[in-house]
Each structure stands twice: as structure tokens, then as C-alpha cells.
Amino acid sequence: MAGFNTAITGLKAATTDLDVTGNNIANSSTVGFKASRTEFGDIYTSAVVGAGSSNVPGSGVTVTDIAQDFAAGTTEFTNSNLDLAIDGAGFFQLADDQGGLTYTRAGAFELDKDGFIVNKTGQYLRGYPVVNDIELPLGNLSVSEKESSPQATYTMDLSVNIDSRKDANELQSLYDKDIPGSYTYSTTMxxxxxxxxxxxxxxxxxxxRPVKETHTYDYAGAGAFQxxxxxxxxxDFTGAGGTLDDAVLSTLQSADGRVFDVVLDQPSAGKIQVIFKSDSTQYGDLVTADGGVALTNEEVTELTAGEQHYFNFTGATSSTLFGGANAVLELSVSGVTISIDTGTSGITAQDIVNEVNAQRTTISNTNSNIESFSLDLSTGSPRMLVNYRAEGGDISNTTLAMQVLSGPINPFSGVAVPGGGTGTLTPDLAVDGDNSYEGTYRLYAYLLDPEDSEKDQLLVIGKNPDPGEAGSLPEKGPILMKFNDLDGNITEINGQTVTSTLAIPQLTVQGFNENDQILANNTDSQSVIKLDLTNTTQFASDSIKKSSAQNGYPKGDLIGVSFGLNGEMVASFSNGQNQTLGVVAVATFENQAGLQPVGDTQxxxxxxSGNAIPNPPGTGLNGTLRSGALEQSNVDLSEQLVKLIEAQRNFQANSKTLETLNTVTQAILQI
Known part of the structure; x- marks a missing residue:
């Protein structure tokens, strides 16, 4: 009876199904495991003669395939960066010592003693090693860099805001790097x-500060000087105050842009006064006699950078200028009428200045540039000094609009004023104002000595070597930077005009060692830093450092390895640097169902299956890489337990077939 063989094939198929299901259940916790299923086919005896199979009972069942389910398992995160999981299609490629290649979804890796990334059985993870930012062909991945070499700083980005509300007049007149009161803002990098x-x-x-520096020199009053x-x-000089001819002054300022004016003060025992602009710093003896003999620089003073007008009085300070019973002197100062009762004893120059000063607030309301009135006796003869605010810069000599309206005597000329109306007075001497200092800062750079501030080193910033002195350092010292008082942005730096916040030129900071030299085109020297001050502003808010960055770093030791979604293997070092060491390869197949299991979830x-097609993660249809994660088994226990019951039922049913056939056979034998 053929039924015995049919039942036996059923028993064998059910046994295989039980084996496959049991294997699935056994590997429900195996990382990267893929469940299998048993596929069956019926058996029919070939019929050479006959019209069809309707009369063929069949010969049983056979196992046609044990197919694997490559559906992704659950991803669980771990504490190890070397645990890897593929989120999507693909397999890790592994190589053994003999060069044999296998493929897995189990990503539990570690470092061996030689720095290679291996699995628990010692097989190497394959990928694309990166050396000096160059990606190499497919090979075994390793952590080849155990330390990060130091890099010297050669670029700095620094942006600050300097509070425009700070008053430069409150700064100490003599700058000292160690005295906070002598500078507006300071920051370190x-x-x-x-x-x-x-x-x-x-x-x-x-x-x-709104001051001009004045150097006074002794001068005999004869001969030329330089x-x-x-x-x-x-x-070249005219007038009582020794005013330099405009054309000559223009020539002088073209030769030295720091010079504001030169005054030849002949009446005062032969003095030369050289006045420098408010944005200048200290100078040496720039004035020499003809033939190169230096004149004595007798005095250096600071002159307020505001306009100054001097109006000479007649007579000495202690003398009565004019008198007369019930005489009244009327002055008009910027449209404000001031009446002064001279009384019977007359008045002095000081009295007039006092009366004008009493009306200074009212006068300032009509002429906001006026700052103060005072009596000046520096030349021996009294004169009224009108000071204008420094912010006004160079203003007209008729700005004061001062007139003597009436009075017995004009105190500024000594001439009687019958009927008044002498017209606008012109100052006997006018010192031009200078507002070039506004929004201007000197920027200094120092290399600090942590133990002794006296050893702090003044650096060269922004300057180029003098012509003919290539190969040597420029002069150490500050540069000038100017801000636009309308928008608070830099308009000039180191003598270069800035037209856009994106066009601020970089500065060089150098001179860290006494023997530093600047060679031709040596812009990448480790002793030269490129300083970028983009986004530096002068707004009416607190002085702060808005951003700062520099590209140098010390030596670092390896502290860990991590992987990106794109498969990049990145080494992290204790100095904060990261270095890409390679890219993990993900292999795909035209028919992954054709892969041959070789054990160890490989x-x-x-x-x-066809040949493997390796590519970086995330390219094409490849899945991305997740670090610190493992793909778990895709076995569904509840489903497998149901299948176990089904396989058991099938086995019992086939056993029942054998039992029935055996009973029939026994009945036949008993006939």
C-alpha cells in the first residue's frame, strides 16, 4: 500500500517544520538573526500513460525550501559606539584572515589589539579607509590615529560691540595697558x-579723546626750519598768530597726514607750535632747523579739539576799560542781548566775561556748539576765549555772531560807539576745531605673560614693513579703526576704507618672538595670525564680545570612535578635534533570498544571490547607519508558537494515517 510512504513523507515534512520552528524560537534573542519558514510541495508519481492526473492519488509531500525572512528586526540602542545597525537594506561585509567574505546584519563590533574593527569571531569590518582626507579602496577598517598633533593658531575671528555711550573724556589721558581706566574695552583670546x-x-x-596734541619748540625767529x-x-606765515599759508599747510599734510596745523608765534619770544590731529599718538621731534639740527621740544600739551575763538580786549586786566555815570554796554551774542551797567567806576574784561557767562545757557540754546566763555591772559593782554564743542569740528569764524550794539566804548577796540551797531566781530585768532576723533579707536594687541604682566609683549597688528625693510618686522603698536556714527559699523580700519560689513579687511598679528621675520608671501607662517573683525560694531549697548573663534589646538589623545548616518567613522580626541578614519561599506544583492547561511548569523x-554591491550607507537604496544600536532578531515568538502547534498537529495527523493503514493491513491479514 502506497499510503505508508505518503504518511512517512508527511511525518518527515512535519519533523522538518518542527525543526525550523524550534530553531526560530531558539534564536529569538540572537542579534541580527533572520527567521526561516518551511515551504512544502506535493509529490505525484509521473504517469506516462493516461489522460491526466485525476486518477493519481499522490505520493505525499516534500520540503521544497527553507526560506529566510530578511525583514528588519527591532533596533535597540546600547552604550557602545561600536555597536552598529543598518536602518534599511544591506549587509555589513566581513573578512577573515584568509580573505573569505561573509555578510551579516549583526553589528556588535569591537577594537582588537591592532586597532582593527572586528566582530566577536575576529572577522574584520570592511569599508573605505580615509588617509589624509583621501578615500582609499575597499579594505579593513581600523582606528589608525591614536593622537591628534597640535596646530598653531593662524586665524582668529573676533567681533565685539563697543558701547558708544562711553565718554572718552573720562579715560586717563596717558594710556597704560595695565590700567583699565585708560582704555574703553578689553578682551582676550x-x-x-x-x-x-x-x-x-x-x-x-x-x-x-577729543584733544589735539601740541608740541612747542623754541625758535630764534630767523631762518628756515623743517x-x-x-x-x-x-x-609762509601771516597774521599776528603766525598762521601758516593754506597751500603750504596742504603740502605739509600731504607729507605727514598727522599734522593738523603749524603756528609761528613770533610775539611770544619765538615759538613754533606743531598741532597734531586728535587721532594721533605720541611723536618724536619732527621739527628740525635747516641743516638737520633738531630744535628743542620744550613742551607737549593737549589742546581741546573744539574750535576756539579769541577776541582781544583793550587795556590791561586790572584797568578799567571804560566808565561813565549810568553808562550801559550792550552786546549781542548769537542773538542774545546782554546789557552791562558800567556804573561810575567802569568795568574790566573779567566783568564782561562774567556777564556773558551768566547768559551761557540762553546763548547755547540758540547756538548749541558753544561750550564756554573764559578770560585768557596767556599772552599778557586780556582776551575773551570762546570754546566750542569738539563735536562741531571746524566751524565758521562768524558762528558766534557777536556785536557791540551800544555803549560809550567798544571794549574790543577801544573806539567810541556812538549810536552803536558796529557789525559782527571777527575773532582776532581762531584755532580750528577737529572732530576727526569721533568714533575712532586705537586697537592694541599684547601677548600676555601669565606670571608677570611687566613681560607682556606688545605685538605688531595690521602694519606692513616699511619700504626697503622687507624681511624685518614693522613697528609694534596700535592701528586705528573708525565707526560710522549713523549705523555703528566700521568705516575705516588700518587706513583702509570699508564700504560694506562684508568687506572688512583681515589684519595680521605678528611679532610673538623677538627674532620673527616677515618673508615674502609668508602669510601662512605659524608666527602670523590673520585677524578678522567682521561684525564689530559701536552701538549704544553694553560692551561685549559677540563671537570669537581661533583655529589652533593642543595635542590630543583618542577618547572614542563614533559613526555617522552616512557611515563615516570619526575618531574623537581630547583636544576637541575629530578626524574621519573611514566609511563603512553596506553590501546589497540582486537576490538576497539566494544568500547561503554559513552560521554565526552570517x-x-x-x-x-549574485555578487555583492558595496556602497556607503544612505546611497541609492542602501540603508543608513546607526551607531550605538543593534538590530535584534526578527522572530515573532507568538507566531512561532502557533506554527509549532500546527507542525505538531500535522505530525499527529500523519501518525494517524499510519495507524489507520496498519489497522487495515491487520484486518486483511486476518481474513
Whole structure:
């Protein structure tokens, strides 16, 4: 009876199904495991003669395939960056010591003693090693860098806001890097040298005070002299105050842009006064006699940068200028009428100045540039000094609009004023104002000594070597930077005009060592830093550092390895640096169902699967990479337990077939 063989095939098929289901259940916790299922086919005896199979009972069942389910398992996160999971299609490619290749979804990796990334059985993870930012062909991935070499700082980005509300007049007149009251704002940045040693650079911002520096020189009153190389003589000066001819002054300022004016004060025992602009710093002896003999720089003073008008009185200070019973002197100062009762004893120059000063508030309301009135006796003869605010700059000599309306005597000329109306007075001497200091700062750079501030090193910032001195350092000292008082942005830096906030030129900071030299085109020297001050502003808010960054770093040791979604293997070092060491390869197949299981949750390529196609994660149809995660088994226990019951039922049913056939056979034998 053929039924016995049919039942036996059923028993065998059910047993295989039980084995497959049991294996699935056994590997329900195996990382990267893929469940299998048993596929069956019926057996029919071939009929050579006959019209069809309707009369063929069949010969049983056979196992046609044990197919694997490559559906993704659950991803569970771990504490190890070397645990990897593929989110999507693909397999990790592994290589053994003999070069054999297998493929897996189990991503539990570790480092071996040689720095290679291996699985628990010692097989190497494959990918694309990266050396010096160059991606190499497919090979075994390893952590080849155990330390990060130091890099010297060669770029700095620094943006600050300097409070425009700060008053430069409150600064100490003599700048000192160690006295906070002598500069407006200060900030520091770290600098790393070529050996990885850390130091600090301090930047001091010093707002220009509204003063002009005046150098006074003794002068015999005869012969020519030189100012900044330009020869001058008495014929170049006019007027009682020794005013320099405009054309000559223009020539002098072209030769030395720091010079504001030159005054030849002949009546005062032969003096030369050289007045420098308010945005200037200290100078040496720029004035020499003809023939190169230096004149004595007798005095250096600071002159308020506001306009100054001098009106000479007649007579001495202690003398009565004029008198007369019930005489009244009427002055008009910027449209404000001031009446002064001279009484019977007359008045002095001081009395007139006092009366004018009493009306200063009212006068200032009509002429906001006026700051003060005072009596000046520096020349021996009294004169009224009118000071204008420095912000007004160079203003007209008729700005005061002062007239003597009536009175017995004009105190400024000594001439009687019958009927009044002498017209606008012109100052006997006018010192031009200067508002070039507004929004101007000196920027200093220092290399700080952590133990002794006396050893702090003034650096060269922004300057180029003098012509003919290539190969040597420029002069150490500050540069000038100017802000637009309308929008608070930089308009000029180091002598270069800035037209856009995106066009601020970079500065060089150098001179860290006494033997530093600047060579031709040596812009990448480790002793030269490129300083970028983009986004530096002068707004009416607190002075703060808005952003700062520098590209130097010390030596670092390896502290870990991590992986990106794109498969990049990145080494992290204790100095904060990261370095890409390679890219993990993800292999795909035209027919992954054709892969041959080889154990340890690995598969090998076969003729059915086709050759592996390795690519970085996330490219094409490849899945992305997740670090610190493992893909768990895709076995569904509840489903497998149901299948176990089904396989058991099938086995029992086939056993029942055998039992029935056996009973029938026994009945036949008993006939």
C-alpha cells in the first residue's frame, strides 16, 4: 500500500517544520538573526500513460525550501559606539584572515589589539579607509590615529560691540595697558603655538579723546626750519598768530597726514607750535632747523579739539576799560542781548566775561556748539576765549555772531560807539576745531605673560614693513579703526576704507618672538595670525564680545570612535578635534533570498544571490547607519508558537494515517 510512504513523507515534512520552528524560537534573542519558514510541495508519481492526473492519488509531500525572512528586526540602542545597525537594506561585509567574505546584519563590533574593527569571531569590518582626507579602496577598517598633533593658531575671528555711550573724556589721558581706566574695552583670546602650548592675546580698544596734541619748540625767529621734511620759513606765515599759508599747510599734510596745523608765534619770544590731529599718538621731534639740527621740544600739551575763538580786549586786566555815570554796554551774542551797567567806576574784561557767562545757557540754546566763555591772559593782554564743542569740528569764524550794539566804548577796540551797531566781530585768532576723533579707536594687541604682566609683549597688528625693510618686522603698536556714527559699523580700519560689513579687511598679528621675520608671501607662517573683525560694531549697548573663534589646538589623545548616518567613522580626541578614519561599506544583492547561511548569523554570496554591491550607507537604496544600536532578531515568538502547534498537529495527523493503514493491513491479514 502506497499510503505508508505518503504518511512517512508527511511525518518527515512535519519533523522538518518542527525543526525550523524550534530553531526560530531558539534564536529569538540572537542579534541580527533572520527567521526561516518551511515551504512544502506535493509529490505525484509521473504517469506516462493516461489522460491526466485525476486518477493519481499522490505520493505525499516534500520540503521544497527553507526560506529566510530578511525583514528588519527591532533596533535597540546600547552604550557602545561600536555597536552598529543598518536602518534599511544591506549587509555589513566581513573578512577573515584568509580573505573569505561573509555578510551579516549583526553589528556588535569591537577594537582588537591592532586597532582593527572586528566582530566577536575576529572577522574584520570592511569599508573605505580615509588617509589624509583621501578615500582609499575597499579594505579593513581600523582606528589608525591614536593622537591628534597640535596646530598653531593662524586665524582668529573676533567681533565685539563697543558701547558708544562711553565718554572718552573720562579715560586717563596717558594710556597704560595695565590700567583699565585708560582704555574703553578689553578682551582676550586663546592662542596656541606650534608645540601646542596655550597663551592669551589681549586686545585693548582705546577711544580717542577729543584733544589735539601740541608740541612747542623754541625758535630764534630767523631762518628756515623743517616739519616732517617740509621746509618752512617766516614768509609762509601771516597774521599776528603766525598762521601758516593754506597751500603750504596742504603740502605739509600731504607729507605727514598727522599734522593738523603749524603756528609761528613770533610775539611770544619765538615759538613754533606743531598741532597734531586728535587721532594721533605720541611723536618724536619732527621739527628740525635747516641743516638737520633738531630744535628743542620744550613742551607737549593737549589742546581741546573744539574750535576756539579769541577776541582781544583793550587795556590791561586790572584797568578799567571804560566808565561813565549810568553808562550801559550792550552786546549781542548769537542773538542774545546782554546789557552791562558800567556804573561810575567802569568795568574790566573779567566783568564782561562774567556777564556773558551768566547768559551761557540762553546763548547755547540758540547756538548749541558753544561750550564756554573764559578770560585768557596767556599772552599778557586780556582776551575773551570762546570754546566750542569738539563735536562741531571746524566751524565758521562768524558762528558766534557777536556785536557791540551800544555803549560809550567798544571794549574790543577801544573806539567810541556812538549810536552803536558796529557789525559782527571777527575773532582776532581762531584755532580750528577737529572732530576727526569721533568714533575712532586705537586697537592694541599684547601677548600676555601669565606670571608677570611687566613681560607682556606688545605685538605688531595690521602694519606692513616699511619700504626697503622687507624681511624685518614693522613697528609694534596700535592701528586705528573708525565707526560710522549713523549705523555703528566700521568705516575705516588700518587706513583702509570699508564700504560694506562684508568687506572688512583681515589684519595680521605678528611679532610673538623677538627674532620673527616677515618673508615674502609668508602669510601662512605659524608666527602670523590673520585677524578678522567682521561684525564689530559701536552701538549704544553694553560692551561685549559677540563671537570669537581661533583655529589652533593642543595635542590630543583618542577618547572614542563614533559613526555617522552616512557611515563615516570619526575618531574623537581630547583636544576637541575629530578626524574621519573611514566609511563603512553596506553590501546589497540582486537576490538576497539566494544568500547561503554559513552560521554565526552570517551569509555567503552564491550563484543565486549574485555578487555583492558595496556602497556607503544612505546611497541609492542602501540603508543608513546607526551607531550605538543593534538590530535584534526578527522572530515573532507568538507566531512561532502557533506554527509549532500546527507542525505538531500535522505530525499527529500523519501518525494517524499510519495507524489507520496498519489497522487495515491487520484486518486483511486476518481474513
Amino acid at each position: 586663546e592662542r596656541i603655538d606650534a608645540l601646542g602650548d596655550s597663551s592669551a592675546i589681549k586686545y585693548n580698544y582705546v577711544e580717542q 616739519v616732517s621734511g617740509v621746509t618752512l620759513n617766516t614768509a 551569509w555567503a554570496a552564491s550563484l543565486s
